[in-house]
Amino acid sequence: MDFDLTPEEEAFRAEVVAFLDENLPVKDMRAWTRKVREKRWVGFSWPKEVGGGGGTLMQQAILKAEMAKRRAPALGTCFMGLAWVGPGLIEYGTAEQKQRFIPDILDSKVQWCTGYSEPDVGSDLAALQCRGERDGDHYVVNGQKIWTSLAPFADWMILLVRTAPMEGGNKHAGITCLLVHMKSEGIEVRPIENMAGGRMFAEVFFTNVRVPVDQRLGAEGEGWAVTVSALANERSSISEVEALLRRLDELKNLARATRKHGRPVLEDPAVRRRIAHFETVIEGMRLNGLRFLTKQLKGEPLTSETSVNKLHRATLEVAMADFALTLQGPAAAYTKGAEPAIESGKWQQSSLSWPDTVIGGGTPNIQKNIIAERILGLPKD
Amino acid sequence: MNFGFTEEQELLREQAQRFVEQRCTMPRVREWAASDQGFSRELFAEIAELGWTGLLIPEAHGGAGLGWVEAALVLEVIGSALVPGPLASTLLAGAAIAELGSDAQKQRYLPELAAGKRIGTVALLEGDGSLDVGGVAAEAKGEGGGLVATGEKAHVLDAAAADLFVVALRGEQGLLLCVVEGDAEGVSAQRQPIIDRTKHLGSVRLEGASVPAEAILCEGAEAEAAYRRLFDLGAVAVTAEMVGAADAAHQLTVGYAKERTQFGRPIGQYQGVKHPLAEMFVDIATFRSLLYYAAWVAAGQPDALRRAVSMAKAYASDAFARVGIDTIQLHGAIGYTAEYDAQLYLKRSKFARPTFGDSDYHYERVAQLGGL
Numbered sequence: 001m002d003f004d005l006t007p008e009e010e011a012f013r014a015e016v017v018a019f020l021d022e023n024l025p026v027k028d029m030r031a032w033t034r035k036v037r038e039k040r041w042v043g044f045s046w047p048k049e050v051g052g053g054g055g056t057l058m059q060q061a062i063l064k065a066e067m068a069k070r071r072a073p074a075l076g077t078c079f080m081g082l083a084w085v086g087p088g089l090i091e092y093g094t095a096e097q098k099q100r101f102i103p104d105i106l107d108s109k110v111q112w113c114t115g116y117s118e119p120d121v122g123s124d125l126a127a128l129q130c131r132g133e134r135d136g137d138h139y140v141v142n143g144q145k146i147w148t149s150l151a152p153f154a155d156w157m158i159l160l161v162r163t164a165p166m167e168g169g170n171k172h173a174g175i176t177c178l179l180v181h182m183k184s185e186g187i188e189v190r191p192i193e194n195m196a197g198g199r200m201f202a203e204v205f206f207t208n209v210r211v212p213v214d215q216r217l218g219a220e221g222e223g224w225a226v227t228v229s230a231l232a233n234e235r236s237s238i239s240e241v242e243a244l245l246r247r248l249d250e251l252k253n254l255a256r257a258t259r260k261h262g263r264p265v266l267e268d269p270a271v272r273r274r275i276a277h278f279e280t281v282i283e284g285m286r287l288n289g290l291r292f293l294t295k296q297l298k299g300e301p302l303t304s305e306t307s308v309n310k311l312h313r314a315t316l317e318v319a320m321a322d323f324a325l326t327l328q329g330p331a332a333a334y335t336k337g338a339e340p341a342i343e344s345g346k347w348q349q350s351s352l353s354w355p356d357t358v359i360g361g362g363t364p365n366i367q368k369n370i371i372a373e374r375i376l377g378l379p380k381d
Numbered sequence: 382m383n384f385g386f387t388e389e390q391e392l393l394r395e396q397a398q399r400f401v402e403q404r405c406t407m408p409r410v411r412e413w414a415a416s417d418q419g420f421s422r423e424l425f426a427e428i429a430e431l432g433w434t435g436l437l438i439p440e441a442h443g444g445a446g447l448g449w450v451e452a453a454l455v456l457e458v459i460g461s462a463l464v465p466g467p468l469a470s471t472l473l474a475g476a477a478i479a480e481l482g483s484d485a486q487k488q489r490y491l492p493e494l495a496a497g498k499r500i501g502t503v504a505l506l507e508g509d510g511s512l513d514v515g516g517v518a519a520e521a522k523g524e525g526g527g528l529v530a531t532g533e534k535a536h537v538l539d540a541a542a543a544d545l546f547v548v549a550l551r552g553e554q555g556l557l558l559c560v561v562e563g564d565a566e567g568v569s570a571q572r573q574p575i576i577d578r579t580k581h582l583g584s585v586r587l588e589g590a591s592v593p594a595e596a597i598l599c600e601g602a603e604a605e606a607a608y609r610r611l612f613d614l615g616a617v618a619v620t621a622e623m624v625g626a627a628d629a630a631h632q633l634t635v636g637y638a639k640e641r642t643q644f645g646r647p648i649g650q651y652q653g654v655k656h657p658l659a660e661m662f663v664d665i666a667t668f669r670s671l672l673y674y675a676a677w678v679a680a681g682q683p684d685a686l687r688r689a690v691s692m693a694k695a696y697a698s699d700a701f702a703r704v705g706i707d708t709i710q711l712h713g714a715i716g717y718t719a720e721y722d723a724q725l726y727l728k729r730s731k732f733a734r735p736t737f738g739d740s741d742y743h744y745e746r747v748a749q750l751g752g753l
C-alpha cells in the first residue's frame with residue numbers, strides 16, 4: 001500500500017500541472033480545445049493508432065484529478081462521443097468506421113447523442129421496442145426514443161433498435177446498434193423542458209428512417225454487448241469526487257456566511273456534523289475510487305464496484321443541495337432575481353437539477369439491485 | 382501509487398484467516414468469552430507465536446518491525462471472528478513504548494510484549510467522559526526522588542488482564558505518559574461487565590503507586606501530542622476490528638437471505654431484504670477504504686492521521702451500528718436468540734461505537750480540521 005506517486009507518475013503529474021498553470025484560466029475555449037487536442041489529452045486513454053493519447057489508467061487518473069482540482073474545462077466538447085461512442089467504435093467498429101467517426105469526435109467537430117430509453121423502456125433497457133428492419137443494404141427504423149440528452153443539438157445518435165423479436169426470455173438477443181445521422185429523413189426531435197427549466201433532453205421520433213448497413217456498430221444482434229462494453233467506460237469517479245469537493249467548499253462558505261434564528265449556523269453542532277459527514281463520504285468515494293483503480297491496474301476486472309460510488313454520489317447530490325436550503329431560513333424560498341435570494345438562487349437551482357445524475361445514469365434502486373445480484377450473489381427479482 | 386496490499390501483506394492476511402478459521406470457531410469464541418478471564422491465554426500465546434503481538438515493535442527489540450497497515454489487517458481478521466483477547470491493547474502499548482521510549486525503556490519492556498509474555502494496554506481516559514488531555518486528573522506528585530501516582534483511569538481496554546499500562550497522568554510539568562506495572566504496589570485493576578462479552582474494559586486505580594523516573598516516557602507538550610496520537614491509534618485498532626466484524630455480520634446475513642425461503646422464494650429476492658444488504662455493502666466498502674487509508678497514514682504521514690482516523694471512526698461508528706441492527710432485523714426471530722451468532726455482532730457494534738470516540742466526537746473533529 002503506497003499512496004505516493006512513483007517518480008514516473010510524479011513526472012507525468014508535473015507535466016500536467018505545468019501545462020495547466022500555463023493555460024488556465026481559459027479565456028478562449030476554442031484555443032483550449034485545440035491545444036488539449038494537440039497534446040493528445042482528448043481521448044487520452046484511446047490507442048495512439050486511432051489518434052488517442054495512449055495514456056495508462058494511472059496517467060488518466062492523474063490527469064483527471066489535476067484538471068478537476070483546477071477547475072479546468074472538459075477535454076473536448078463531444079461528450080458522449082468521448083464517453084462511450086468512441087470506446088464502442090474502438091472495440092467493435094470496422095476500420096472504415098473508425099476512420100470515419102473517431103477523428104471528428106476527437107476534434108470536437110460533432111455532437112453525439114444516445115438513443116437508448118423509450119417511453120415504455122427505462123431501467124429495463126433490454127426490453128426496447130424501437131424497430132429496425134433490414135431492407136437491402138439499409139435498416140429501416142420505426143419507433144420512438146425519449147429523454148435523449150443533447151438530441152436538439154446533436155449531429156449523430158448511437159441508437160439501439162430491435163432487429164429480431166424477443167425470443168423466449170432472452171431480451172438481449174435481437175438488439176442491434178446503429179449510428180444514425182440526426183438529419184436523416186424521417187427523424188423528428190421534440191425538446192422536453194425539465195423542472196429546472198432546462199431543455200437539454202428530447203423525444204425523438206423515427207418514421208421509416210433509412211440507415212445504411214455500414215453504419216451498424218458490431219454485428220446484427222450484438223447491440224447489447226456493444227452497449228455494455230461502451231457503458232463500462234462510464235466509470236472513473238475521480239473527476240466526480242473533485243467536483244463534489246468543490247461543491248463542499250461552496251457549502252462551507254455558505255455555512256460560514258449564514259445566520260439562522262439570530263445565530264451563525266456553524267454554532268449548531270448538527271450543522272457541523274452534517275457537513276463533516278458529507279466531507280467524509282466524499283473522501284470515502286475518493287479512496288474507494290483508488291481502491292478500484294488499483295484493482296484495475298492489477299488487471300482484475302471491475303465488476304460492479306462502481307455502483308458503490310454511484311450510490312454515494314446520488315445521495316450526496318440530493319442531500320447537499322437540500323441541506324443548503326435548510327441553512328437559509330426564510331430566504332430558502334427565493335430564486336434568481338429575488339432580493340432575498342442567497343447567492344443568486346444557486347442552491348435552489350441545484351436542488352432542482354440532481355436528477356441529471358441521480359436518474360440519468362441508472363437509478364439508485366437499480367444500482368442496489370446490481371450490487372445485490374452481481375456482487376453479493378442474491379437471486380434476481 | 383498503489384492502494385492494494387503487497388505480497389507479504391496478502392500472505393499475512395491469509396495466514397491470519399487460516400488461523401482464525403481453524404482455531405477460532407464461534408463455539409470456542411463463546412466459550413473463551415464466557416470464561417473467568419474472558420479470553421484464552423493459550424490462544425494468546427499462539428497469537429504471540431505467530432508474531433502478531435510484536436508486529437509494531439522494532440526487530441531489534443524482538444518484534445517484526447512492521448506498521449499499522451499490517452496491524453490493521455490482522456485486527457480486521459481477528460475482529461471478523463470476534464476473537465476475545467488483548468491483542469489490540471498489547472499492540473497499542475507496544476507502539477507507544479516503541480515510539481516514545483528511550484533505548485533503555487524499549488529494552489526493558491518491548492521484548493516481553495513482543496513475545497506475548499506480558500500483556501500491555503493504554504490507560505488514557507478517566508471517568509468524566511472527556512476524551513482529550515483535559516480529562517486527565519490522576520496526579521503524579523513528586524515525593525522523595527520519584528513520583529507517586531493517585532487517581533483512577535477508566536475505559537481501559539483489557540485492564541484486568543494487563544501486566545503493564547501506558548498511563549496518562551497530570552504531573553507538575555503538565556501531562557506525562559509513563560509505564561505503570563500491574564503488580565506494583567498501589568495499582569489495582571478491575572474488570573467491568575460490558576455489553577459485548579468478547580471485549581473487556583475496566584478501570585485502573587492508582588493509590589500512591591510509585592512512578593520511578595525510568596518509567597516516564599514523555600512530559601509536557603510532547604506528552605500531549607503523544608496522548609492524542611495514542612488515542613488516534615486506538616481508534617485505528619478498534620475500527621480495524623469493526624471492518625472485520627461488520628463484514629462478517631453482513632456475510633452471515635447474505636448467506637441467510639439466500640437460504641431462508643418465505644412465500645415460496647428466498648427472502649434475498651425481495652428488495653426489502655436485498656436493498657439493505659446492498660446498502661450495508663456500500664457502507665462497509667467505504668469505511669474499509671477510510672480505515673486502510675488511516676492505517677497507512679498512521680505509519681507514513683503522522684500529520685494526516687487525525688483527519689483520516691476521524692473520518693474512518695465516525696463513518697464506521699454509525700455504519701456498523703446500522704449493520705448490527707439490520708443483521709438482527711433481516712434474520713427475523715432467529716436473530717434475537719442467544720444461540721444464534723447475529724446478536725454477537727450487534728453487541729460488538731455497541732462496544733465499538735463509543736470506544737476511542739463516537740461519530741459525534743469524530744465528526745466535530747473533521748469539522749474543525751476542515752476549517753469550520
Ligand SMILES: Cc1cc2nc3c(=O)[nH]c(=O)nc-3n(C[C@H](O)[C@H](O)[C@H](O)COP(=O)(O)OP(=O)(O)OC[C@H]3O[C@@H](n4cnc5c(N)ncnc54)[C@H](O)[C@@H]3O)c2cc1C
Pocket residue numbers: 113114115116117118121122123124146147148149150201355356357359360361362363364365366369381652
Ligand atoms: C437528465 C436525464 C438525462 C437522460 N439522458 C438520456 C439519454 O441521453 N439517453 C437515454 O437513452 N436515456 C436518457 N435518460 C433516461 C434514463 O436512462 C432513464 O431515466 C433511467 O434509465 C430510468 O428509466 P425511467 O426514467 O424510465 O424510470 P423507470 O425505469 O420507469 O423507473 C421508475 C422508478 O421505478 C424504479 N424501478 C424500476 N425498475 C426497478 C426494479 N427492478 N427494482 C426496483 N425499482 C425499480 C426506479 O428506480 C425508479 O424509481 C436520461 C434521464 C435523465 C433524468
